[in-house]
Amino acid sequence: MNRRFSVQKKMIKESLKRLDHPTAAQVYEEIRKVYPQISLGTVYRNLNIMVEDGEIMRLPFSGAPDHFDQNPEEHYHIVCSRCGRIFDTDGIPHELLAELDEAVQACAGVEVQSRILIFYGICAACKKVQ
Amino acid sequence: MNRRFSVQKKMIKESLKRLDHPTAAQVYEEIRKVYPQISLGTVYRNLNIMVEDGEIMRLPFSGAPDHFDQNPEEHYHIVCSRCGRIFDTDGIPHELLAELDEAVQACAGVEVQSRILIFYGICAACKKVQ
DNA sequence: GTCATTGCAAAACGTTTGCATGAAT
């Protein structure tokens, strides 16, 4: 299963960097403007491959479509519960996460390997509008 | 929109206590054994109502169906990445969560109102089997 | 030439909804 080059995949990766935590559909719509023959299936297939290969990160949400993050490094997110915008929270102290993992292990007796942490709040822009 | 009694809802709530963090489909299958005419739509409708009323908790997962927790109190979960079993992590110190919220706010400039924290690891039983 | 990747359309999946019937108040 050797990976081969494809323009589509390249465009998807570039789109991911340009857009801010987009969904597959948003990537699809963006690329369609300049490359109308691309298919949504191709977008999904490539996003899955890139997640699998550790090139990008998937941000799953309840009910809503997944979003994708061009930054695969471990970091977490806070979502504005009013406008839905997603903000990065890189810079959470590592010791704090380690403490949290320890607390979880103490509660449940299972060693933490990874985590999905999604925070919700109202962003500055939405707060201003009231 | 006054809520009325229904046997179905009662059965769903009891099933939720008996089963361990089940999905809607699992609740449906369990009830069907003793009450075959129940419909999946009714199960979903009632689960949504109970979540809305703060009687139970919804546990959303990426791609997979939602699970439901009969305990509506704030607590989090660790999922066995091998067998999928869900363990409660009640007892995470409140100060630790407060520290985490603070760190998130410091990173992203958004005040945390709520959070979805899902941890992954391999449970004791699965570790034994290798 | 081999076989990974594409576009397309259909299917799969979890979930919600419209509607006529039935049950709770």
Place this chain on the structure above:
DNA sequence: ATTCATGCAAACGTTTTGCAATGAC
């Protein structure tokens, strides 16, 4: 009598998949 809840089936939105054609190596 009112109107909320049910069962059923159809619809929904997201994602995956089967397949023949195309393109990378």
